[in-house]
Amino acid sequence: MADLRFTGIGKRFGGVRALDGVDGHVDEGEILGLVGPNGSGKSTLINVLSGHYAADDGSITYGEANLTDLPPHRIIETGLARTYQIPRPFSTMTALENVSVPFMFGANPLSPQTARESAMEWLAFTGLDSLANEPIDSLNLHQLKYLELARALAARPKLLFLDEVLSGLNPTEITASIEMVRRIHSSGITIVIVEHLVRVVTELASRIMVLDRGKVIADGDPTLVMQDDAVVTAYLGKRSKRAEG
Amino acid sequence: MTTTNRNTSLITLAFALVLWFMPSVRETLDFPVFFLLFGYSLFFWIAQASSWNTFTGFSGYFSFGQGAFFGAGVYSVAVLAVKRDWPLLFTFLVGGLVAAVIGLIIGVVVFRLRKLRGEIFALMTLAVAFVMASVARVSPAIDGGQGVPVNTVELPEFLGDFPTMIFRLGLIVATFAVITAQSVQRSRLGWGLFSIRDDEDVAETLGVPTFRFKITALLLTAFIAGISGAIHSLQIGYVTIEDVFSIRVPLFVILMSILGGTKHWMGPVVGAVVVVTLNDRLNRAGFQEISDLITGGLLILMIVAVKEGLYLRMRARPLRTAVGFTAGLVIGFALGALDESLITLVAYGLGIAVLAVMLPLSWFARSEPAVTDDVEEVASHG
Numbered sequence: 001m002a003d004l005r006f007t008g009i010g011k012r013f014g015g016v017r018a019l020d021g022v023d024g025h026v027d028e029g030e031i032l033g034l035v036g037p038n039g040s041g042k043s044t045l046i047n048v049l050s051g052h053y054a055a056d057d058g059s060i061t062y063g064e065a066n067l068t069d070l071p072p073h074r075i076i077e078t079g080l081a082r083t084y085q086i087p088r089p090f091s092t093m094t095a096l097e098n099v100s101v102p103f104m105f106g107a108n109p110l111s112p113q114t115a116r117e118s119a120m121e122w123l124a125f126t127g128l129d130s131l132a133n134e135p136i137d138s139l140n141l142h143q144l145k146y147l148e149l150a151r152a153l154a155a156r157p158k159l160l161f162l163d164e165v166l167s168g169l170n171p172t173e174i175t176a177s178i179e180m181v182r183r184i185h186s187s188g189i190t191i192v193i194v195e196h197l198v199r200v201v202t203e204l205a206s207r208i209m210v211l212d213r214g215k216v217i218a219d220g221d222p223t224l225v226m227q228d229d230a231v232v233t234a235y236l237g238k239r240s241k242r243a244e245g
Numbered sequence: 246m247t248t249t250n251r252n253t254s255l256i257t258l259a260f261a262l263v264l265w266f267m268p269s270v271r272e273t274l275d276f277p278v279f280f281l282l283f284g285y286s287l288f289f290w291i292a293q294a295s296s297w298n299t300f301t302g303f304s305g306y307f308s309f310g311q312g313a314f315f316g317a318g319v320y321s322v323a324v325l326a327v328k329r330d331w332p333l334l335f336t337f338l339v340g341g342l343v344a345a346v347i348g349l350i351i352g353v354v355v356f357r358l359r360k361l362r363g364e365i366f367a368l369m370t371l372a373v374a375f376v377m378a379s380v381a382r383v384s385p386a387i388d389g390g391q392g393v394p395v396n397t398v399e400l401p402e403f404l405g406d407f408p409t410m411i412f413r414l415g416l417i418v419a420t421f422a423v424i425t426a427q428s429v430q431r432s433r434l435g436w437g438l439f440s441i442r443d444d445e446d447v448a449e450t451l452g453v454p455t456f457r458f459k460i461t462a463l464l465l466t467a468f469i470a471g472i473s474g475a476i477h478s479l480q481i482g483y484v485t486i487e488d489v490f491s492i493r494v495p496l497f498v499i500l501m502s503i504l505g506g507t508k509h510w511m512g513p514v515v516g517a518v519v520v521v522t523l524n525d526r527l528n529r530a531g532f533q534e535i536s537d538l539i540t541g542g543l544l545i546l547m548i549v550a551v552k553e554g555l556y557l558r559m560r561a562r563p564l565r566t567a568v569g570f571t572a573g574l575v576i577g578f579a580l581g582a583l584d585e586s587l588i589t590l591v592a593y594g595l596g597i598a599v600l601a602v603m604l605p606l607s608w609f610a611r612s613e614p615a616v617t618d619d620v621e622e623v624a625s626h627g
Contacts, residue, residue: 051449051450052446052450071449071454072449073450073451073452073455075450076450076451076452077452081451082450088444088446088447089443090443090444090447090448091443092439092443092508093439093440093443097436101436101437101440101448102451102452104433104436104437105437105451105452105453105454106451106452109433111433112431112432112433112435151451155451155452
């Protein structure tokens, strides 16, 4: 059983509490939607769970492994990978080289040569194979988002965090991307998806967790959660409080 | 990023083997002794620049520590071989190890702290050389401010006369430095370093053990720079703190590597060959006083014009390089360069080849926006 469990997660930036005692879990095999208004702490939570930031408080376990004090490069060995909201490709490498790097590290490192061959498969999966040997600055946003996805998959994850991987795409691209996320999920990868687009989340997620100002305000079935009063207030604000929103 | 494979290193080794016999056939070919000393100078700078690049060029951490590593090597010989009569060849190895220990200390202290990236790292490494110079100056066991005559040390006889010996020792270290750079570039270590250079946080979350890799690369750099410095103490003859810990070594390795290109092992080699050859010829031609000025000015020009480095530019434009080099040889020959020395002739070839790959492309780049301006103008008139 490889469930991700986290309790009492706290993260401060200066005086701002980005995360304030967040408890939760990700069960093996599910697609968890992580939603909330801007600045509610969604990306911070992913950054903490993937080891990009160290948590100030709380503990994280994944299956048998305690991730709390593990350095980031060891966390990926347990099977956790993530994409970045704003694509962060290795800028002096080609698309293929970007995707081949994770294959050389992690739990089952490959030689650079074998890594290139394996990387080609994920490039093809994300439809970037024709751009394999192009420099990064020739890729557009849509392609960079897919490159993020291919690179994260190259880490051979069991659990994948998708941080707004669809934002900035047009409706046709979004439909294709939803299909792609489904294919990734059906290959046996558990998925946590952060998304602003309610359509995407309700279509994909089997469970939804809502964050607001660093706290969990709802957790459960997608349709029920999205009708919850607290959630509606967090998203739309009460009429009188709208100016603060 | 371009790959390099095992064959590259075999070719490098074969090339080194041919050069090894250069001192033996020198008299038959009627080459002057100076060729060996000039060859050593090339080897020394190739070793220094390649070793610097293996850490800094690949990882992106800008290091001024080369002076410290080089100095550790020089003074290991000065202290151990001269003052304590240790066997000379053994002190070369000690020089490399002392430099590696200094690299390890810098690395463990600096890399532990996530905030010490970029400029702070560069300043820290610069400071280390100053601290070492101060320690050597006040400590009579090391230098004490008087300098140390390394030319009094007894040279092992089986290595031949001085020019032959220094040529071959330099060749060994340069070959080792270049093959190390090649091996790193094609290995997981190299790819890890490249990803650190591009985005260290992302590299770490993708599984790259960034701390360990940076330390490993810095150790390799320091060790090679140290051994190379140890051997260079023989060439210096009389070592002084002002000379050894001057900014010259760190500055020149940086210029050579950036000029040649930091993303490929061949970059520092090309950079070292071009800079050493041109600098040497300028000195010979009687421009001693201003040769650094001229070299420096040329370097700034070339670095601005050829951002990716001479090597990658030359490889992308092989025809232009070959034509430029040949034209340079012809021009040099016509001007009677060969009467002075073969090196002068080669310097003409290199100089014109560098100009050939550098100038036309920058003109081309400038003319591109001009074309779109024209189109817009036509469109607005229409």
